[in-house]
Amino acid sequence: MRAEEGTYALKIYRANRWSTAQVAWEQDLAAHLLRADLTDTVGVPLRDGRLVGEIASPEGTRPFALTEWATAPKPTPPFSDELYRSFGAVVAGFHSRADGLRSAHPLRPFDALSALDAPRRRVRDALTALERRADADLVEVEGQRTVDALAELESRGLPRGIRHGDASLDNVRLTADGMRLHDFDLSGEGWPMSDLVGALSTPFAAAFLSGYRSVRSITDVELDALPALRAAELLRNLDFHLTDKVAIRGEESVAEGWVDAELDALRVIHASRSA
Numbered sequence: 001m002r003a004e005e006g007t008y009a010l011k012i013y014r015a016n017r018w019s020t021a022q023v024a025w026e027q028d029l030a031a032h033l034l035r036a037d038l039t040d041t042v043g044v045p046l047r048d049g050r051l052v053g054e055i056a057s058p059e060g061t062r063p064f065a066l067t068e069w070a071t072a073p074k075p076t077p078p079f080s081d082e083l084y085r086s087f088g089a090v091v092a093g094f095h096s097r098a099d100g101l102r103s104a105h106p107l108r109p110f111d112a113l114s115a116l117d118a119p120r121r122r123v124r125d126a127l128t129a130l131e132r133r134a135d136a137d138l139v140e141v142e143g144q145r146t147v148d149a150l151a152e153l154e155s156r157g158l159p160r161g162i163r164h165g166d167a168s169l170d171n172v173r174l175t176a177d178g179m180r181l182h183d184f185d186l187s188g189e190g191w192p193m194s195d196l197v198g199a200l201s202t203p204f205a206a207a208f209l210s211g212y213r214s215v216r217s218i219t220d221v222e223l224d225a226l227p228a229l230r231a232a233e234l235l236r237n238l239d240f241h242l243t244d245k246v247a248i249r250g251e252e253s254v255a256e257g258w259v260d261a262e263l264d265a266l267r268v269i270h271a272s273r274s275a
Helices: 020-035 081-098 117-129 133-155 192-196 205-213 220-249 251-256 258-274
Strands: 006-012 053-057 060-068 161-163 172-175 178-181 188-190
Touching: 020 060, 020 081, 081 161, 081 178, 081 192, 081 205, 117 133, 117 220, 133 220, 133 258, 161 192, 192 205, 192 220, 220 251, 220 258, 251 258
Parallel strands: none
Antiparallel strands: 006 060, 053 060, 161 188, 172 178
């Protein structure tokens, strides 16, 4: 949205997801990261000084927040090792600095194990309805394997902390002072390593990992967790494309190729686990 004094982003959250207090925690996180030079936009206070307001809607109360618009450009192809090294370093910086946040507002919890139950069921049912029984069976098998693997890794002490939740090049900006990270609406307490799986599935994985390790070390159990965390991400992506996206754009959206791409990636994991 634009106003005489500048351009802003107005984010209106879903009802019955994050509370107003949890969205205030997100604003505290952004301010904390701004001081660490890891992001470059700030929240805009309401007239009463709060950074988060509420809108009454038929589905329930919806929190909202206003921030300055990020004017710096996003990365564009062709991508490079240098870009991904910087990306790895800024994600590691987020993990290192976010754990130092002290906020009076409640931290968003994220339990990856229980959070997979509903997506697995929805994906299985959606694929069954599309008469893709083999794919539904694949999701059932790999979903259970993923839950079992993550439970075992957690018993080994897989570190928990603040995760970004959507660490992709879509959520970074290239400023004159370096790369900056944005969009913390999925951030919360969980396994930081889940933020690495997207970049590590690209041809620039080695460069990204090098940049990450230049800022933050990675334990053996964190490395061991990456395949299971990748599988969990694929299941959540499938849930989005088969449920949320279909609700918005119709069943025709399934033919766009995203569902098949995620299932192909899950088949690769299935083959490696079954070998």
